[in-house]
Amino acid sequence: MNTDHLRAFVMAVDEGTFESAAAILRISGSAFSQRIKALEKEVGQVLLTRTIPVTPTEAGQQLLRIARQTILLEDEARRSLGFRGSSVNFRPTITLSVAVNADTLATWFLRVLREAATWDDVELHLHTEDQEHTHELLRNGTVGAAVTEHPTPVSGCQAEALGTMRYWPVASAELLDRHRGEDGKVQWARVPQIDYSVRDSTQRTALAALGVTTPAITHLVPSVQAYNAAVGYGLGWGMIPDSMLPAGVKEGRHRDLQIIEEIRPDDVELHWQHWSTTTPALDRLTEAVQRAAARGLG
Known part of the structure; x- marks a missing residue:
């Protein structure tokens, strides 16, 4: 397959429109459309929906x-051979697409970003998703590597353990006091909870151990910083990573927040999965992730 055609296909998926993808590749819209049509003619199937945003069909997925692996290998080969384009300073940029859960991205993965800041030849495309689902982005080809809680490698990938991320159940004492029964016990079915997204099952799983299947109120707060702040404000209870707990909470010295004794902390085993066919850039990223995880995880 022609790598220019594959590159146009991947760019269309990433950018969402043919116009944006064509602009990045510095070709006309008609030339871009011809590349997609040529690729679809070669494989004998429609690969992209002509919608906004553009999405891959089942065959496209x-x-x-x-396609991503082929482009990555070509770009690495060009760079290692010192390929020069029209500009004497031209060097192909290696794009690495990675799926990371939001809590990881806001904590220990920041060390990876700090290290990657010194890589002039690598472009990181980060996709945030719950750690229960990041492997799905690896499976469907959206990314070439992922931080996930799934230890079993996705087909065509390899996996390695990174460490444990502990989440503590935290709530405002004032919030819990407002939902105590006459016996002084918290009525958990009435206590509002906070989820990061509709796919976040961490809090629901913890409540199930108390016999509660459906809380009265579930707030959705899709921001790590805002989520932690919302717990602090008493909007609801939630699970907060150990490294992001406010000072004094674990020791019982915080003026309002407290660890919820009825709910056990959740230890999430994280793994690094990536394509089995690696390149120097992907290996470099893997080494950076290993170093960051060694310092930031249990």
């Missing part, structure tokens, strides 16, 4: 990971 099957091709997407292969």
Whole structure:
């Protein structure tokens, strides 16, 4: 397959429109459309929906990971051979797409970003998703690597353990006091909870151990900083990573927040999964992730 055609296909998926993808590749819209049509003619199937945003069809999803790997290998080969384009200073940029859960991105993964800041030849495309679901982005070809809680490698990938991320159940004492029964016990079915997204099952799983399947109120706060702040304000209870707990909470010295004794902390085992066919840039990223995880995880 022509790598220019594959590159146009991947760029269309990433950018969402043919116009934006064509602009990045510095070609006309008609030339871009011709590349997509040529690729679809070669494989004998429609690969992209002509919608906004553009999305891959079922056949396109099957091709997407292969296309990304092919482009990555070509770019690495060009860079290692000192390929020069029209500019004497031209060097191909290596794009690495990675899925990371939001809590990881806001904590120990920042060390990876600090290290990557010194890589002039690598472009990181980060996708945030719950750690229960990041492997799905690896499976469908959206990314080439992922921080995930799944230890079993996705087909065509390899996996390694990174460490444990502990989440503590935290609530405002004032919030809990407002939902105590006459016996002094917290009525958990009435206590509002906070989820990061509709796919966040951490709090629901913890409540299930108390026999509660559906809390009265579930707030959705899709920001790590805002989520932690919302717990602090008493909007609801939530699970907060150990490294992001306010000072004094674990020791019982915080003026309002407290660890919820009825709910056990949740230890999430994180793993690093990436394509089995690696390149120097992907290996470099893996080494940076290993170093950051060694310092930031249990």
